[in-house]
Amino acid sequence: MAKSQQPKAIFIMTAKQEKILKSALELFAKEGYKATSTSKVAKHAGVSEGLIFRHFTNKEGLLDAILKEGEEQAKLLFSDIVFETEPKEVLRKAFAMLENLQANKAALEFWKLQYKIKWETEKYGEHKTEPLELALASAFKKLGFANPEQEALFMLIIVDGIAMHYFLKQTFDLDAMIALLKAKYEV
Amino acid sequence: MAKSQQPKAIFIMTAKQEKILKSALELFAKEGYKATSTSKVAKHAGVSEGLIFRHFTNKEGLLDAILKEGEEQAKLLFSDIVFETEPKEVLRKAFAMLENLQANKAALEFWKLQYKIKWETEKYGEHKTEPLELALASAFKKLGFANPEQEALFMLIIVDGIAMHYFLKQTFDLDAMIALLKAKYEV
DNA sequence: TTCTATTATGTGAGTACTTACTTATTTTAT
DNA sequence: ATAAAATAAGTAAGTACTCACATAATAGAA
Known part of the structure; x- marks a missing residue:
């Protein structure tokens, strides 16, 4: 080789x-x-x-290079949330991240690719969202939720569901859904 | 032709x-x-x-045949929920449906294919979940939610997010997540 | 029933085209 | 002068799909 x-x-x-x-x-x-x-x-x-x-080297190497480059982007994108200590602010920043993503065409393409690749290759890139999940769990703990780890996972599930509808459903109103989330989490 | x-x-x-x-x-x-x-x-x-x-006829025709056969399955699966009038019971039955799906290997394969195809072909099969969405909206209205249509969509988003984690994440605990949902919606 | 004509089911070997990848060779930069 | 960047023209294997032919099922007439 x-x-x-x-x-x-x-x-x-x-x-x-x-x-x-x-x-x-x-x-x-x-x-x-x-x-x-x-x-x-x-x-x-x-x-x-x-x-x-x-x-x-080969086609897979091309994909890996894209994924690796995107991983750096993801870290950068999450860093603002991960280092936030005020719990409500963590949630606010997470929702703001979703809102701001809409305007960033390159980032949108990258995240869409992430989801496509996940379904095509059947490997869920857990490592990428792990720091975010930990930050959310910490925030939920501070807010007094009964099972903060599960609440954090639930939030990621919601984000994945939203991403799916956003990328695959032409009519999906992202801002309205984020507004609903903000109301539900009182931020 | x-x-x-x-x-x-x-x-x-x-x-x-x-x-x-x-x-x-x-x-x-x-x-x-x-x-x-x-x-x-x-x-x-x-x-x-x-x-x-x-x-x-061709490869696409083979896929269509599978999808069509599965659509009938979906209708059957949803029928129990769609015709339920008691709102809390609608939610209970929806969650029960998710729980029961685990044991049905054929149904699981079909639903996994649905998600794969959605991401591969970029067409969200809205028509399939529409009756379910309407039933949920009606239930949320009866329960006094401010925006029942959006709540119904939100529920479908959660289901899609859960499906993604269930199919792609080996360690995902479906029953625990459904328990959390039941608690959140008080059913 | 039995023979026969007809249709439906099934095969195997082909088609033209595309695929990921290689290699020898040339162009460009240092 | 040398090494890296880039190309053009390959290759073998795979792709969706076709077609001539064989086999099995079925129906109607004797």
């Missing part, structure tokens, strides 16, 4: 390498991983197909 | 035809629609590949 060059590739990237990643993210999120061929990615990125394999 | 024979095929089915449907459901739910080739389905079902196309 050839040695992978991802570790440094994350930091030093050529223009074409970035184009490949961007095209792959867009196409994987739109059509799905399996349904998107490497030749389609190459055409969309305006590069030769061989270059994909030079930079990312 | 050749005339389709699905309409009557739903009622009169040969043994091999049923085997194809069963294998396809199993493989589509496990590996995904795109990732499952017709040759794999044929091998798994122990029939020639050509027979699939004789009976179901």
